[in-house]
């Protein structure tokens with residue numbers, strides 16, 4: 494089998510590794526537009542809940558990733574200047590995106606995957622340039638702006654809409670003690686900073702506000718540089734005066750991309766190209782990598798019958814994918830209404846509402862995973878005491 498994978502992000506590289514490790518005689522090639530040492534963003538959270546699945550799929554890359562992660566066992570949620578600590582029983586970790594990619598690149602090399610860096614595929618026909626025009630399967634692992642998906646948008650049944658909140662992904666040299674979400678009211682606006690350390694020298698800082706705030710506080714008229722300064726000032730106490738760092742950190746509204754059909758003919762989508770997962774659940778990378786696991790399993794089980802493999806991929810993986818994507822949707826719906834929640838709730842009720850926003854966490858799970866937090870919430874009459 495000859496497999497062409499467009500996109501050398503986490504899902505594309507991981508798919509290459511999984512296929513080549515189990516089918517060494519297959520030709521598996523990954524085509525990436527960027528150089529090997531360039532990417533967008535800073536660090537990403539890899540939640541402990543998903544890591545075991547990655548371990549099961551490939552022990553070597555799991556070991557390399559977890560060794561490079563920066564761990565934390567608590568998070569703070571600050572609602573209108575009242576901090577509430579959320580201590581976890583299990584440690585969660587974060588990793589620099591570039592480090593994750595270099596680990597996956599090394600694993601892909603070791604497995605025998607051929608990689609082409611600095612090679613953008615605008616149209617499928619361009620695969621001919623690198624001898625991949627006759628690939629049995631062409632995988633779109635090329636992220637939210639997937640060109641493969643764009644070329645066959647009608648066949649995939651692609652839908653796209655934008656959320657109303659505005660956000661930008663920054664980094665900072667300030668190494669926060671632990672991850673936090675700081676919801677702050679300022680000048681009639683409602684803001685949130687999501688930040689977490691991901692190495693001994695760096696933290697991620699995602700800045701966000703709702704559209705009413707964007708208009709009211711003049712962010713709509715500012716340049717990206719001015720917006721960056723605005724957030725540096727607004728969060729100066731947390732940043733200890735350190736600047737925010739940009740890595741193509743443009744302000745945007747999150748695109749919600751869905752596809753009714755995951756494949757068309759020999760073309761198939763995985764990761765963000767298939768369904769964008771909102772950053773607020775901190776799982777987009779893992780969700781993308783589990784798509785790679787599912788597609789690898791289907792191809793290996795059904796080869797050389799491509800049609801059977803792609804049907805199997807969509808049929809078997811839909812329930813898990815749907816669960817995770819629905820959690821992401823509940824989460825972004827919640828963030829779209831932050832002003833309302835910040836105004837309506839006490840800090841304890843706010844945290845409870847936040848923790849249960851995806852519909853995947855009930856009181857029993859909260860009690861098990863966050864016993865100290867639950868004691869504090871219950872002492873404040875939450876959840877049973879409604880909340881306001």
Ligand SMILES: Cc1cc2nc3c(=O)[nH]c(=O)nc-3n(C[C@H](O)[C@H](O)[C@H](O)COP(=O)(O)OP(=O)(O)OC[C@H]3O[C@@H](n4cnc5c(N)ncnc54)[C@H](O)[C@@H]3O)c2cc1C
Pocket residue numbers: 499500501502503504505524525526527536537538539612613614615634635636637638639640661662699763764765766770771772775776777778779780781
């Ligand atoms: C602000 C923010 C914070 C986030 N935080 C987290 C987090 O904490 N934890 C988490 O798990 N996830 C997080 N995510 C989500 C995560 O980044 C994505 O879900 C994940 O990267 C998806 O992986 P992917 O492989 O599908 O796509 P991508 O990582 O987007 O990779 C796609 C690759 O394809 C390449 N490419 C694109 N087009 C072409 C082309 N035409 N030809 C060749 N190559 C091409 C790109 O250069 C890129 O390398 C965050 C996202 C954002 C926006």
